[in-house]
Amino acid sequence: MAELKYYLIRRVITFLPTVVGMLFLVFLVSHIVPGDPARLWAGPEKAVKPEVLEKIRRQYYLDKPWYVAFCYYMRDVFTGNWGKSPVTNRKIIDDIKTYFPATAELAIVSELLIIAVGVPFGIVSALKRDSIIDHVARVFSLIGTSLPIFLTAIFFQYVFYFKLRLVPLGGRGVKPEVVRTGLYILDSLLCGDWHALLENLKTIILPALALSMLGMGIVTRITRSSMLDALGSDFVDYAKMKGLPNRWVIYRHALKNALVPVVTVLGLQFGGLLSGAVITETVFARPGVGRYAVQAAYSLDYPAIIGVTLLIGLVYIFANLVVDILYAWIDPRVRL
Amino acid sequence: MKEKLARGLNRMLDLMGYGEKWREWKRKRRAMFEEWELMYKALKRSPLAKAGAAMAVVFFILGIFGPQILALINGLYSLLYSQGIIKQKIVLDPYKIFAGPRLGKPSLLHPFGCDEYGRDLFARVLTGARVSLIVSVVVISLGIPPGILLGLVSGYYGGKVDEFIMRVTDVFLAFPALVLAMAIAASLGAGLKSAIIALTIVWWPSYVRLVRGQVLSARENVYVEAARAIGVSNLRIMVKHILPNIISPVIVLATLDFGTVVILNAALSFIGLGAQPPTPEWGRIVYDGLDYLMMAPWYSIIPGTAVFLTALGFNLLGDGLRDVLDPRIRRSIEFASGRE
Numbered sequence: 156m157a158e159l160k161y162y163l164i165r166r167v168i169t170f171l172p173t174v175v176g177m178l179f180l181v182f183l184v185s186h187i188v189p190g191d192p193a194r195l196w197a198g199p200e201k202a203v204k205p206e207v208l209e210k211i212r213r214q215y216y217l218d219k220p221w222y223v224a225f226c227y228y229m230r231d232v233f234t235g236n237w238g239k240s241p242v243t244n245r246k247i248i249d250d251i252k253t254y255f256p257a258t259a260e261l262a263i264v265s266e267l268l269i270i271a272v273g274v275p276f277g278i279v280s281a282l283k284r285d286s287i288i289d290h291v292a293r294v295f296s297l298i299g300t301s302l303p304i305f306l307t308a309i310f311f312q313y314v315f316y317f318k319l320r321l322v323p324l325g326g327r328g329v330k331p332e333v334v335r336t337g338l339y340i341l342d343s344l345l346c347g348d349w350h351a352l353l354e355n356l357k358t359i360i361l362p363a364l365a366l367s368m369l370g371m372g373i374v375t376r377i378t379r380s381s382m383l384d385a386l387g388s389d390f391v392d393y394a395k396m397k398g399l400p401n402r403w404v405i406y407r408h409a410l411k412n413a414l415v416p417v418v419t420v421l422g423l424q425f426g427g428l429l430s431g432a433v434i435t436e437t438v439f440a441r442p443g444v445g446r447y448a449v450q451a452a453y454s455l456d457y458p459a460i461i462g463v464t465l466l467i468g469l470v471y472i473f474a475n476l477v478v479d480i481l482y483a484w485i486d487p488r489v490r491l
Numbered sequence: 492m493k494e495k496l497a498r499g500l501n502r503m504l505d506l507m508g509y510g511e512k513w514r515e516w517k518r519k520r521r522a523m524f525e526e527w528e529l530m531y532k533a534l535k536r537s538p539l540a541k542a543g544a545a546m547a548v549v550f551f552i553l554g555i556f557g558p559q560i561l562a563l564i565n566g567l568y569s570l571l572y573s574q575g576i577i578k579q580k581i582v583l584d585p586y587k588i589f590a591g592p593r594l595g596k597p598s599l600l601h602p603f604g605c606d607e608y609g610r611d612l613f614a615r616v617l618t619g620a621r622v623s624l625i626v627s628v629v630v631i632s633l634g635i636p637p638g639i640l641l642g643l644v645s646g647y648y649g650g651k652v653d654e655f656i657m658r659v660t661d662v663f664l665a666f667p668a669l670v671l672a673m674a675i676a677a678s679l680g681a682g683l684k685s686a687i688i689a690l691t692i693v694w695w696p697s698y699v700r701l702v703r704g705q706v707l708s709a710r711e712n713v714y715v716e717a718a719r720a721i722g723v724s725n726l727r728i729m730v731k732h733i734l735p736n737i738i739s740p741v742i743v744l745a746t747l748d749f750g751t752v753v754i755l756n757a758a759l760s761f762i763g764l765g766a767q768p769p770t771p772e773w774g775r776i777v778y779d780g781l782d783y784l785m786m787a788p789w790y791s792i793i794p795g796t797a798v799f800l801t802a803l804g805f806n807l808l809g810d811g812l813r814d815v816l817d818p819r820i821r822r823s824i825e826f827a828s829g830r831e
Contacts, residue, residue: 176662181674188678195678297810301803303754305761305777306795309784313792317785430667434758438781452677453763464666464674472665 162483170476175229177468182228185461186217193217198241199455214238232465238458242451247462251444255466256337257327258436258443262428264340264363269370269424274417276371277378278410281386292375299372304431308365308438315361325439328358362439366431370424377420378413385413415486422478426471533815540811546804547749554624557617561585568600583614585771594787604789606779615771616794622683622772623801627752629687634694635745641695642702643729647710656699663696669758676764683766686759690752701744705737712736739816743809750805757798773798 186192193211197203211217215238216224231237237247280292315321331343331351340359343351385391386409394404433445440446444463451459504510517524534540553560561583571577581600584590588608595605603612645656663671672689679685709715710733718728757774759765766772768779773794780790 172658173661173665176658177665180662180666180671184671184674184678297803297806301750301799301806303757303774303795303798303802305758305774306792306799309777309781309791309795313784313788317788426667430669433669433673434761437761437778448673449762452673452681457677460677461674464670467670468666471667475665 158487159483163480166476166479166483170472173472174469177472178229178232178465179225181461181465181468182225184464185457186215186224186228187221195457196238196241198457200241237462237465240451240456240459242454242456242459247458250447250459251462251466254442254444254447256339257441258429258432258445260338260340261359261362261366261432261435261441261443262425263338264359265367265370265428266421266425268363268367269374270421272367273371273374274378274414277375277417278382278413280375281379281382281413282405284383289379292379296372296376299368299370299375302368304365304369304434305438307368308362308435311361311365312438322357322361323354325362325441326358327442328355331355358441362435362441365438366428366435369427369431370421373424374417374420378417381416382409382413385409388412411485415482418478418482418485422475422481425474425478426467429467429471530815534811537811537814539807540815543804543807543809543811546800547808550620550801550804551624553617553620555621557621561614561617583611585610585614585618586769587611594783594790596787597789603793604787606776606790607783612776612790612793615776616773616797619771619773619776619794619797622766622770623753623756623798626683626687626690626756627749630690630694630752630756631745631749634691635698635741638695638698639702639734639741642699643706643734645699646703646706647725647729647733653703657703660696660699663693664700666693668693669755672755672759673762673764676759681764681767683770683772686756686765689759689764690755694748694752698741698744701740702737705740706733709733709737743813743816746805746809746812750802750809753801753805754798 185195188195191208193208193215194203196211196215196217197208216227219227235248237251239246240250243250276292276295280286280289283289312324316324328339329343329351331339331346331348333346333348334342335345336342339355340352343349343355386405390412391404391409394408395401399408429445432443433448435441436443436445437449444466448460448463450456451463501510501513504513534544565582568577568581568583572580577600579600582590588610590611591601591605591609593605593609594607595601595609597604601611601613603616606612606615641656641660645653671693672686675689675692676685679688706729715728715732718732723732756765757772757777760772760774761778763775763778765774768775776794777791777798780787780792780794783790
């Protein structure tokens with residue numbers, strides 16, 4: 156396991172420049188724009204007093220050279236000083252803290268759904284190649300990758316809420332008795348509040364399903380092709396020749412190797428889930444950072460938009476770090 | 492029919508004095524033409540790819556000739572009105588308010604229904620095709636070439652240049668495309684132009700990665716070494732020798748991306764950062780219809796379906812092209828059709 160340790164250290168060292176690069180990109184987009192950036196940070200009001208603009212310039216270091224401003228900006232990001240909304244006059248970081256758990260919960264449930272549906276579907280369609288199931292999986296993944304999230308979300312909402320009344324319209328669900336993590340499903344499980352658990356599951360199922368359609372399609376396809384690759388390789392033939400039972404060959408040997416690329420795709424999908432959450436949350440009126448960003452976009456609340464961008468960027472590269480570590484743990488070749 | 496056309500073309504070129512040049516050029520490029528013919532044959536054999544190509548063509552036609560089609564339908568309506576076959580005078584216009592009943596149901600005269608201002612949704616969705624078409628064509632044609640160029644340079648030269656280009660690319664890829672596009676569009680001020688610029692800026696990095704990976708394996712080929720040995724310049728090797736050999740996956744990805752751009756542009760407008768009202772844009776129409784989902788579900792679902800069908804068409808076509816552009820699969824089709 157010594158190599159794993161070195162790999163981890165190496166990976167974390169290369170992780171830091173990516174974070175700085177990402178921050179620089181956000182800085183570039185938000186501080187160096189054509190026209191007057193201070194006007195953007197000042198919010199939707201048409202006529203802003205010159206002294207207010209001057210104050211904003213000082214607050215976001217727009218009066219300093221860009222390299223100085225960037226250093227201050229990095230310090231502010233890490234100390235949680237993400238600016239203040241000109242619309243609501245609240246601190247962006249507080250808003251994000253309030254709204255983030257709803258988005259995190261949605262993304263995690265969707266990711267679990269993707270794994271639970273995509274991987275088995277892909278395995279079965281690889282094992283029963285050219286059967287009905289394989290064709291269904293192919294059509295399913297094609298439709299999944301072509302469906303815009305807003306259409307899926309609206310369609311689900313129309314059928315399951317307006318027509319069948321099976322689930323609530325949307326929203327955040329029921330607050331459990333004790334809130335510890337902010338993830339309502341987990342909290343209601345922890346404190347044994349079964350009523351809240353049921354309600355929260357009902358609330359989240361539609362947005363999560365709508366959000367995960369794309370990922371399910373992609374993961375099904377990747378699992379199928381990498382499983383087919385693995386089944387056609389020499390080590391599988393060898394295992395069969397040794398006389399191992401078929402089930403053993405498939406699940407112990409082929410599947411383990413086939414899952415390596417699937418893990419990468421699952422990590423990349425997480426970013427898709429975060430940006431898809433922007434739309435899903437808007438359709439289902441779920442108070443997460445996505446809906447917050449859309450409201451900010453409609454009310455021209457610029458600091459809030461940049462705050463959400465920063466947050467999603469940070470979460471996404473962190474998720475990719477986790478995936479890389481998982482990857483090294485599954486596949487010994489990566490560590491070297 | 493085909494021969495007649497070919498003969499006509501030859502005759503025309505002869506008259507213009509280019510006949511000999513053209514035939515010479517064609518003789519030189521014979522292999523290329525044969526390959527294209529094979530691709531076309533292979534594409535024709537796959538029903539899914541054919542369906543995708545048909546959907547893509549319909550999208551292009553509606554995007555280019557949308558207003559003319561609308562004028563044609565309007566002409567028909569006024570003819571029917573003057574003959575007394577329909578009772579009310581109807582003009583389909585994407586901007587005209589109170590052209591029909593508020594949130595009117597889809598009917599013969601308003602095939603997709605009407606929105607809350609009584610604007611005809613059929614006209615709006617049809618005109619929306621042009622906005623989507625413009626965005627996707629501009630983003631694809633401006634976003635891909637820099638990606639290919641950087642990928643070529645990065646893969647061919649390697650070393651520090653490669654390291655630098657790839658780190659910059661990684662930073663761009665550290666964002667989900669929609670989120671970065673959202674931030675850029677917000678910085679530039681909401682509007683169609685900002686949406687196009689934002690999508691173009693986020694589009695090139697995935698091509699750098701793809702092309703670089705392909706170049707890394709292609710540059711080890713003997714023909715590259717041979718070209719270098721006879722003193723061909725680096726630029727010429729990259730563009731004339733390596734690029735044609737690695738272009739197929741790029742074409743496939745670009746085809747698939749056509750659909751993705753349409754979806755992402757609709758998503759940007761849905762968020763409120765794309766084309767501004769009253770411009771008919773699919774994503775924005777979907778957003779506007781959300782408030783009336785219970786009373787008028789068609790309001791949101793029809794433009795959403797337009798986005799879906801467009802994306803599906805390009806996905807089917809891209810999948811088909813993937814098979815066709817792979818020489819191994821193409822050869823097997825060739826054998827099956829009994830050539831050689």
